Amino acid sequence: xxxxxxxxxxxxxxxxxxxxxxxxxxxxxxxxxxxxxxxxxxxxxxxxxxxxxxxxxxxxxxxxxxxxxxxxxxxxxxxxxxxxxxxxxxxxxxxxxxxxxxxxxxxxxxxxxxxxxxxxxxxxxxxxxxxxxxxxxxxxxxxxxxxxxxxxxxxxxxxxxxxxxxxxxxxxxxxxxxxxxxxxxxxxxxxxxxxxxxxxxxxxxxxxxxxxxxxxxxxxxxxxxxxxxxxxxxx
Amino acid sequence: xxxxxxxxxxxxxxxxxxxxxxxxxxxxxxxxxxxxxxxxxxxxxxxxxxxxxxxxxxxxxxxxxxxxxxxxxxxxxxxxxxxxxxxxxxxxxxxxxxxxxxxxxxxxxxxxxxxxxxxxxxxxxxxxxxxxxxxxxxxx
Numbered sequence: 242x243x244x245x246x247x248x249x250x251x252x253x254x255x256x257x258x259x260x261x262x263x264x265x266x267x268x269x270x271x272x273x274x275x276x277x278x279x280x281x282x283x284x285x286x287x288x289x290x291x292x293x294x295x296x297x298x299x300x301x302x303x304x305x306x307x308x309x310x311x312x313x314x315x316x317x318x319x320x321x322x323x324x325x326x327x328x329x330x331x332x333x334x335x336x337x338x339x340x341x342x343x344x345x346x347x348x349x350x351x352x353x354x355x356x357x358x359x360x361x362x363x364x365x366x367x368x369x370x371x372x373x374x375x376x377x378x379x380x381x382x383x384x385x386x387x388x389x390x391x392x393x394x395x396x397x398x399x400x401x402x403x404x405x406x407x408x409x410x411x412x413x414x415x416x417x418x419x420x421x422x423x424x425x426x427x428x429x430x431x432x433x434x435x436x437x438x439x440x441x442x443x444x445x446x447x448x449x450x451x452x453x454x455x456x457x458x459x460x461x462x463x464x465x466x467x468x469x470x471x472x473x474x475x476x
Numbered sequence: 477x478x479x480x481x482x483x484x485x486x487x488x489x490x491x492x493x494x495x496x497x498x499x500x501x502x503x504x505x506x507x508x509x510x511x512x513x514x515x516x517x518x519x520x521x522x523x524x525x526x527x528x529x530x531x532x533x534x535x536x537x538x539x540x541x542x543x544x545x546x547x548x549x550x551x552x553x554x555x556x557x558x559x560x561x562x563x564x565x566x567x568x569x570x571x572x573x574x575x576x577x578x579x580x581x582x583x584x585x586x587x588x589x590x591x592x593x594x595x596x597x598x599x600x601x602x603x604x605x606x607x608x609x610x611x612x613x614x615x616x
Binding site: 282283284285286287291294316319320321322354355356357358361362363364401402405409417418419420422423424425433434435437438 | 500572573
């Protein structure tokens with residue numbers, strides 16, 4: 242099953258589509274920004290400051306999604322001992338970390354005009370800060386430790402432990418009293434957001450997801466090239 | 477399909493994950509008091525003893541027609557629709573602070589029904605809509 246799961250094959254596949262992806266990303270980003278900054282209506286209570294949501298929420302979603310993915314890949318790496326899993330996870334981590342920081346900073350900027358404070362230690366915000374620390378530890382573990390085997394093991398352990406934080410972030414607003422409001426966009430019930438505001442939110446999410454995909458492909462290619470330079474044709 | 481070693485590792489990982497989840501669950505359970513950001517008026521009422529001068533946060537809704545402004549302070553009633561608590565506060569108030577909206581007040585309890593806030597945070601809900609939609613909802 243894992244025979245075809247080989248960096249060499251993925252390498253050739255991704256070289257061609259990078260430019261196309263970037264072109265699509267720029268178009269979607271322009272549409273998303275005009276939708277969210279000009280066309281979409283202001284909120285009945287927050288007026289224009291609601292527009293921060295169109296950056297804050299997608300970046301939070303994507304940083305959470307990427308970390309969950311890194312955790313699952315690290316699990317697979319542990320079980321199947323296929324180096325490609327950890328290569329993919331490693332290449333995903335940078336964009337996830339950047340989006341995590343963006344979510345924290347925009348949340349803080351949004352919090353000041355609406356809540357009246359830049360920062361509070363409530364469950365949602367603290368667990369999100371914890372996620373950024375896990376990201377940082379994960380990225381550093383690839384840089385600090387020298388031997389390849391150690392790097393893989395330690396980073397996988399960090400990712401697996403950090404993965405358990407992801408559901409805590411998601412459900413923190415339901416389990417405890419937090420200053421952060423509950424989930425607006427729900428999968429299994431009606432979302433409490435007007436369709437005219439949902440649309441830019443979704444477009445921005447797609448744009449950010451594409452961006453992290455592009456960064457991922459670029460980093461992944463760099464990783465494969467590094468391997469090739471070491472003279473390893475197959476893994 | 478997979479070798480013995482792969483199966484062994486999968487089982488091992490599963491065991492580790494289950495125990496990690498348990499550890500996290502239990503430690504969060506013990507730390508519940510610290511994880512909770514604010515108490516509701518009902519939780520204040522149910523407390524056996526209250527410590528004066530201890531910093532606490534109370535959260536709930538601002539009761540309708542309860543905000544009164546005086547020269548250098550405001551007072552309002554904070555409710556969770558079961559119990560109420562009187563709050564006085566002097567200082568700047570956030571934009572979103574208004575009647576029938578969520579609020580978290582930080583300060584000290586004088587007794588179970590009287591709270592002196594020194595910081596007020598507006599807690600907004602998860603609803604987002606354009607002003608026109610809200611007006612038409614109100615007029616229904």
